[in-house]
Amino acid sequence: MMKEAEEPIGELFDGDIDAVMRKFIGYNLKRAYIVLHQVATQALDAHDLRVRSFSALSLIVGNPGVSPSELADMLQMERSNLVLIVDELESRDLISRTRMKLDRRRYALKATLRGRRLHEKAAAAIRRADERPLLRLTAEDRAQLVNLLSKIEMG
Amino acid sequence: MMKEAEEPIGELFDGDIDAVMRKFIGYNLKRAYIVLHQVATQALDAHDLRVRSFSALSLIVGNPGVSPSELADMLQMERSNLVLIVDELESRDLISRTRMKLDRRRYALKATLRGRRLHEKAAAAIRRADERPLLRLTAEDRAQLVNLLSKIEMG
DNA sequence: TATTGTTATACTCTATAACTATA
DNA sequence: TATAGTTATAGAGTATAACAATA
Numbered sequence: 001m002m003k004e005a006e007e008p009i010g011e012l013f014d015g016d017i018d019a020v021m022r023k024f025i026g027y028n029l030k031r032a033y034i035v036l037h038q039v040a041t042q043a044l045d046a047h048d049l050r051v052r053s054f055s056a057l058s059l060i061v062g063n064p065g066v067s068p069s070e071l072a073d074m075l076q077m078e079r080s081n082l083v084l085i086v087d088e089l090e091s092r093d094l095i096s097r098t099r100m101k102l103d104r105r106r107y108a109l110k111a112t113l114r115g116r117r118l119h120e121k122a123a124a125a126i127r128r129a130d131e132r133p134l135l136r137l138t139a140e141d142r143a144q145l146v147n148l149l150s151k152i153e154m155g
Numbered sequence: 156m157m158k159e160a161e162e163p164i165g166e167l168f169d170g171d172i173d174a175v176m177r178k179f180i181g182y183n184l185k186r187a188y189i190v191l192h193q194v195a196t197q198a199l200d201a202h203d204l205r206v207r208s209f210s211a212l213s214l215i216v217g218n219p220g221v222s223p224s225e226l227a228d229m230l231q232m233e234r235s236n237l238v239l240i241v242d243e244l245e246s247r248d249l250i251s252r253t254r255m256k257l258d259r260r261r262y263a264l265k266a267t268l269r270g271r272r273l274h275e276k277a278a279a280a281i282r283r284a285d286e287r288p289l290l291r292l293t294a295e296d297r298a299q300l301v302n303l304l305s306k307i308e309m310g
Numbered sequence: 311t312a313t314t315g316t317t318a319t320a321c322t323c324t325a326t327a328a329c330t331a332t333a
Numbered sequence: 334t335a336t337a338g339t340t341a342t343a344g345a346g347t348a349t350a351a352c353a354a355t356a
Contacts, residue, residue, distance in 0.1 A: 020217035026191030036181030
């Protein structure tokens with residue numbers, strides 16, 4: 001019987017060990033995404049925000065009067081799962097929730113002054129925290145990256 | 156009192172509605188990743204594999220004799236959460252799990268013939284499914300994209 | 311003492327169904 | 334009938350602590 005390598009593979013370079021997976025763009029995407037997500041999570045922690053709630057707050061800041069349903073669409077999550085997030089943002093007085101006059105089923109969400117201020121600070125914190133992992137990317141690289149990513153999204 | 160736009164924002168272009176978030180590379184990364192992850196999930200469904208278990212199988216195929224702990228490191232997940240995945244792969248006879256002679260605490264994981272065959276079919280299915288979302292990317296674009304992503308990972 | 315694999319457990323995220331109030 | 338917001342619930346995915354076997 002042939003002797004096969006069965007014992008510890010020992011020290012392989014990082015680039016070799018997951019070579020099978022590196023062929024897939026999605027794998028490379030995920031690894032890079034994890035880095036930026038972790039960095040953002042840490043940066044937001046000081047402001048008592050998670051990436052999800054920061055995203056929700058951002059979209060409300062950028063789209064005053066947006067409804068929870070529209071927000072759920074943008075965030076690609078279920079309406080039902082958005083409820084707690086919106087609840088929390090409202091209870092912290094970061095957003096207001098008022099019924100729409102033309103369609104009383106819907107709510108109009110708006111960031112309060114407090115919400116806009118926190119959003120600005122949190123966004124700045126992420127930009128600052130992003131500097132490290134994005135250090136090797138020039139402004140041109142970043143534009144190029146976003147452009148390539150958008151092509152994937154367009155399908 | 157000033158009248159403010161409170162009613163439905165109506166039809167905004169997709170590019171405008173999340174403009175606040177598009178400034179963050181991480182957001183663009185996530186959106187593109189979601190597309191490829193969904194496509195891969197669908198492609199793997201026919202082979203009764205999830206992205207996680209396919210990744211584990213791939214890494215075992217590519218690194219015969221790897222231990223569960225090493226696998227957990229590569230997959231960036233806890234050892235404890237890997238147990239069920241390895242259990243399932245073994246119970247489906249896709250991998251074998253044998254104690255190492257030099258260190259009897261550890262297991263050597265190897266793909267079976269059946270496992271290698273399924274892996275090849277599943278990988279081909281993902282490559283096929285990836286064609287659509289990657290249609291707009293030339294071979295050069297893809298290399299460039301992977302290169303930019305690796306820079307983010309390097310920090 | 312430290313490490314590997316394992317179990318149990320909890321917490322987050324996500325998905326589905328059903329309800330209410332409005333349309 | 335259909336839609337918006339909500340509730341309840343179940344399923345993934347993930348993180349932590351503790352244990353037995355082994356080093």
